[in-house]
Every structure is written in structure tokens, then in C-alpha cells.
Amino acid sequence: MNLNNLEDLKKEVKDLGFNPKLADQLEKHMKSLPPYFTLKDQLPGDKGQVDMTLHFRKSHQSDYYSFGKFEVTAGQVPPTPDNQTYMVLTENKDNKDKPLVKEFGSPNEAIDFFKKQKGTSELAIGESPESRQLLASMEKGKVNFVHNEFRQPFYSPPVKQTFYLDNGQGFTATQATNMVQDRTVHRDNMMTALGDTYKAWIRLDFDTPKDQYGNHKLKQYHDPSYGFDLDKTLSRYDIKELKDPAKLEQLKEAMRNGERVEVTVTAKDNKEMKIFAQAVPRYGKLDFFDGQGRSQKREQFEKKTGVEQAQTKGQGKAKEVEKSKGVSVR
Structure with a gap:
């Protein structure tokens, strides 16, 4: 060595x-x-x-x-619980009462291996074969059972x-x-056929057929010629972390790596909340998600225009006047 x-x-x-x-x-x-x-x-x-x-x-x-x-x-398989493992049990021709067991550290590999079986087989999870929970089974190479809660990840490629x-x-x-x-x-270290380096935002192209090797093609948005500016895009939103230079750099670095980053935003109703944001250079914007991964309307997190700020300020003064006159404010 x-x-x-x-x-x-x-x-x-x-x-x-x-x-x-x-x-x-x-x-x-x-x-x-x-x-x-x-x-x-x-x-x-x-x-x-x-x-x-x-x-x-x-x-x-x-x-x-x-x-x-x-x-x-x-x-789409959830992480494997502690002390448990995915396993595939196949028919043992030498001893039908004791099936052959193959364990996997990856649920994706376990599913793939199970689907390739030709005979009688089980896909299960557990601390041991004796305490396993059945997830799917097949007979003569045909799947005849998939646990109801496991169907989505099992059938989703x-x-x-x-x-x-x-x-x-x-x-x-x-x-x-x-x-x-x-x-x-x-x-920032992409390289042309001539050996010249360039910068680009890159994603997998899921809209076109895969190449001859089964890979998705790369879709590139050259920086800066494509026109997506991360700093300018971020500045359109009322994100608290933008006010701290150190946190801003961390935020931009995470987004350059494709991360969905937790940020603190102020919505149009002036309520501060935690939410997740990711850069979408393809459309020149940010996407926002709640803690469950559900998409949120980005417009509610955009900075207020001068007119909106004036209206909010005016509404605030009106409420102060009403309070001073003893008028109830709802």
C-alpha cells in the first residue's frame, strides 16, 4: 500500500x-x-x-x-430506526424452514435487491429476522403484498x-x-474543453431524457451572464439574517451548495417566523417552505414598498389616536 x-x-x-x-x-x-x-x-x-x-x-x-x-x-424511505436493519429473506432450497437472510445498511439497496428476486422472498425491517416486521413479499417472482404505509416509497422509483x-x-x-x-x-471551478474555468449554477435536467449511461444531463446557468444575482435576489425579501454580515455569508454559502436554509422572515402582517428558503436561479427567485416541506407564497415575505410602508405607518398612527380617544381597536 x-x-x-x-x-x-x-x-x-x-x-x-x-x-x-x-x-x-x-x-x-x-x-x-x-x-x-x-x-x-x-x-x-x-x-x-x-x-x-x-x-x-x-x-x-x-x-x-x-x-x-x-x-x-x-x-423516499424514512431513515432506518436505531438498532434496526432492512433485510431480504429468500427461500433456502437446502432448508425450507430456515430462509437465507441478507441485511442492508440502505433501505434503497434493500428494495432494489428484493425487486430482483425470482422466487419466494420477503422484504422486512427489524432488530433480527425473528423480530422482523414484514414490508413486502413475493411468490414466484411476483409481488403479492406491500404494507400499506410502505407503498409510496416502494413504488416510487x-x-x-x-x-x-x-x-x-x-x-x-x-x-x-x-x-x-x-x-x-x-x-466556480467548472472547466471548458479548452481548460478555461468558469462559474455557473447547475442542476440536473429532469425535463429531458437521460444520457446513454442512465444519467440526467446537467443544466447550466452561467454566472454572471445568465443574470441571476444571489445578493440582489436575497435583498428583495425581509430576511433577518441579511442584517448580520457573518450570517449572510453563511446563508449564501449554504444556498450555493443547494441547501434549503432556515431563515427568520417578517411577513406582510409584521409577524416574525422561521421558515426554509432555497435559491432557484432558473427562475431568478427564492422558494420558501414550512417545516413540513410545504411550499409557501414568496410574496408575503417580500420587503414592503414605499407605499406599503407609508400605509402601515399611517395605520399605526391612526390606532394611537383612537386609543387616546378611548375608542376600542380591534
Whole structure:
């Protein structure tokens, strides 16, 4: 095992935002010098766990490994409860009373494996096969039962995308996780075929067919020529964090990574509230969501115009006059 190569790969994994624990797994896999190996990572998503598979390949000429790509899968299965695991039980031809059990750290992988079975099989979750809860079953390769509360994630196909890397450069784990959830990210190190760098907001194009490798194409909005200005867009809304330079920078950085960020807004009725916002460069705006992910009307969070401010001020003075005269105000 080449120790310099190990340190370089550890740095690449760290810089791209993957779980630091993968560094120990890297060393374990590289010691035996396999021609190829993968590592697994996960991040939480809006509708379920987002799985990532990192691919490492050894050179044919040396013991150097390269980290060339990672695959991302976003399904709709809630995170796995503590001390429980997803499992697929298949028929054991040698002992029909004791089925074969395969456990999975990812619900998306468990569902995919279950759907590929040809015989009698069960998809379940639990602390052990003996205490499992049945989620789905099939007989002779045909699904004959899916638990009512599991039907939505079971029948909804997950979003899959492969992200390629070039010497440790590419989309980060956070950016990729957000892109498969239909969000847009910003990169300032994109490169043309001639080797020139440029900036762009980028999203996965879900409106056109996938490419020959099964990937969604990238839709790019060049910065600044496309015309989306994050600072100007933010300034249109009454967001409390914009008044603090440090919080403003954190907010912009999170939005450049495609994050849905919690902000404090003041609505048209002057009520302050917590809500989530994300940048939508495609339409030159922000989208807002409540804690349950439900879309909110952005107009209610826009800054008041001069006329609206004058009206509000006038209404306030009128109420003060009414109070001074002993008139009840409702």
C-alpha cells in the first residue's frame, strides 16, 4: 500500500465532504491491494435517506488508487430506526424452514435487491429476522403484498445519478445530495474543453431524457451572464439574517451548495417566523417552505414598498389616536 496515495485519497474524501470515518475504511481496503472497491456513505434528504457509493480503482501499472466517481441514490424511505436493519429473506432450497437472510445498511439497496428476486422472498425491517416486521413479499417472482404505509416509497422509483471526479475536483457530497433532490448548486471551478474555468449554477435536467449511461444531463446557468444575482435576489425579501454580515455569508454559502436554509422572515402582517428558503436561479427567485416541506407564497415575505410602508405607518398612527380617544381597536 502506498502511504502517500492513502493520504491523498483521505484528503480528497474529506475535502468533498464525505464522512470522516471513511478514512479508516480506505486504509483497510487498500492494504490487500484489490483491483477495485467501494465505500458507502449516507446523508439525510427531504423525503428519505440519500445513499452514496464511492468507487476506487487501482492502476494497472502500480499500487496507486484513484477516486473517479460516486453514485447517489435518493429514495423516499424514512431513515432506518436505531438498532434496526432492512433485510431480504429468500427461500433456502437446502432448508425450507430456515430462509437465507441478507441485511442492508440502505433501505434503497434493500428494495432494489428484493425487486430482483425470482422466487419466494420477503422484504422486512427489524432488530433480527425473528423480530422482523414484514414490508413486502413475493411468490414466484411476483409481488403479492406491500404494507400499506410502505407503498409510496416502494413504488416510487428513486433518483439515481453518477458524479465524476477529476483529481479530487467535482461536486461535493452535499451538492450532489441536493442535486438529486432537484436543487441547484453553484460552482466556480467548472472547466471548458479548452481548460478555461468558469462559474455557473447547475442542476440536473429532469425535463429531458437521460444520457446513454442512465444519467440526467446537467443544466447550466452561467454566472454572471445568465443574470441571476444571489445578493440582489436575497435583498428583495425581509430576511433577518441579511442584517448580520457573518450570517449572510453563511446563508449564501449554504444556498450555493443547494441547501434549503432556515431563515427568520417578517411577513406582510409584521409577524416574525422561521421558515426554509432555497435559491432557484432558473427562475431568478427564492422558494420558501414550512417545516413540513410545504411550499409557501414568496410574496408575503417580500420587503414592503414605499407605499406599503407609508400605509402601515399611517395605520399605526391612526390606532394611537383612537386609543387616546378611548375608542376600542380591534
